[in-house]
Amino acid sequence: MKILVLNSGSSSLKYKLFDMTDRSEKASGLVERIGMSGVNGRLVHKVPGQDPYYVEQPMPDHKAALRLVLDSLMDGDRGVLSSLDEIAAVGHRILHGKDAFKQSSIIDNEALEKLKSFMEFGPLHMPANIMGIESCMQLMEGIPQVGVFDTAFHQTMPKKAFLYAIPYELYEEHGIRRYGFHGTSHRYVSMRAAEMLGKPLADLKMITMHLGNGSSAAAIKGGKVVDTSMGFTPLEGFVMGTRCGDIDPAVVPCLQQKLGLTSQEIDTFMNRKCGLLGISGVSSDMRDIQRAIEEGNQRAKDAYDVFIYRLIKYVGAYFAAMGGLDVLVFTAGIGENDHLVRQHVCEGLEALGVKIDIVKNAGLRAKEAVLSTPESKVQILLVPTNEELMIATDAYELVKDIS
Ligand code: AMP
Helix, strand or coil: CEEEEEEECCCCEEEEEEECCCCEEEEEEEEECCCCCCCCEEEEEECCCCCCEEEEECCCCHHHHHHHHHHHHCCCCCCCCCCHHHEEEEEEEECCCCCCCCCCEECCHHHHHHHHCCHHHCCCCHHHHHHHHHHHHHHCCCCCEEEEECCHHHHHCCHHHHCCCCCHHHHHHHCCCCCCCCHHHHHHHHHHHHHHHCCCHHHCEEEEEEECCCEEEEEEECCEEEEECCCCCCCCCCCCCCCCCCCCCCHHHHHHHHHCCCHHHHHHHHHHCCHHHHHHCCCCCHHHHHHHHHCCCHHHHHHHHHHHHHHHHHHHHHHHHHCCCCEEEEEHHHHHHCHHHHHHHHHCCHHHCCCECHHHHHCCCCCCEECECCCCCCEEEECCCCHHHHHHHHHHHHHCCCC
16 A cells, blocks of 8 residues: 655655555655746656656646656656556645644545635645645545644643743634644654653653754653644744744844844744854854864854753753653754764753763764663663654555545
8 A cells, every 4th residue: 555745845845655565665756946937847756776867847836746746656667656546645744733633634625624724824834735735636536635734743732831821812812822843753753762662652751852954842741742842833942943943022023123124024034044043154054063163163152052052951841841751862854963962962961860872872873773871861862753654654544444
């Protein structure tokens, strides 16, 4: 049984095809420059064990991009499918399910209409997510569409963790509350971590640290999220590549006044010009920050220090919120690849009994591993994330009995 996973961005469409009999990846690829005037769209299509395959052609919209993806999957020479009927379902990565979608769900016309009403909760991502689903409904008639939501895993958060201290009516009438994001990644790595340790999730207090361009933590007690660092939008929480993370809200009108920006511009400013990039003036990429630190750049060092300090503070807070900690998991681009970040975070947590094996940690990148020393009170794990496989698994679970 095969599952196609789609991640539709504003001008891109990423895909992966899984064979769920052995959870193997059969093909993957990316279409870029969708809907950009004056330039062709570009597809790169990859099949394990073969050279990548490129196509450049006009790409007016997501439907055209999906048509090219499906043609490539069924291509006589490089294809991996003989017919679309082999696809049992399409799993879509969807940014926001608000409090209506607490878990992955089949998206029929009614669910699609509901999603359209959430557009303002993700103005950058939701329109593209919806276009991806609509294109599939048109080109893959009869094949179930499954929505997997970045927010869903965090829906177990109690009110005390998700309410902002603003008038309650704003939560009731406008849905202004904390939602959290990266839920599919947090769920995947928490499940893998429990499997790696051979313990039931129900018995574990865990903090998962998804550290990439966007970063967030989840406090997971007995398999359920009790708190997470992102909020109403993915701007809250950690220092990120270009996002400021937690900030005094009074800074916003101050900046508006000093920089002469509209509220829309200030939103863009806080999402694109702040974080590691803003403090360092060097880059949003942690590799560049590390290089600049080695070269003696003080602002890069300041950016790194603020980044690490906030990670440590959040772990301390979640330790208190859960009444202890059994497992600390690192994942995503920085968490999987940057041993110094892992080391410095863990060294800042020694008071909690966290002890990392520095030698083992230094030698590891993007591989599942236990990094704690035998005497550490907290198991430290490196778990590469695999959101696509989680999406495929959810879609498979929802359709396996109806196909
Ligand atoms: P992601 O959003 O998960 O793709 O993560 C992207 C981020 O991972 C980049 O901005 C880099 O800062 C970081 N990254 C990737 N590889 C490395 C590496 N080898 N060392 C440090 N950071 C890395």
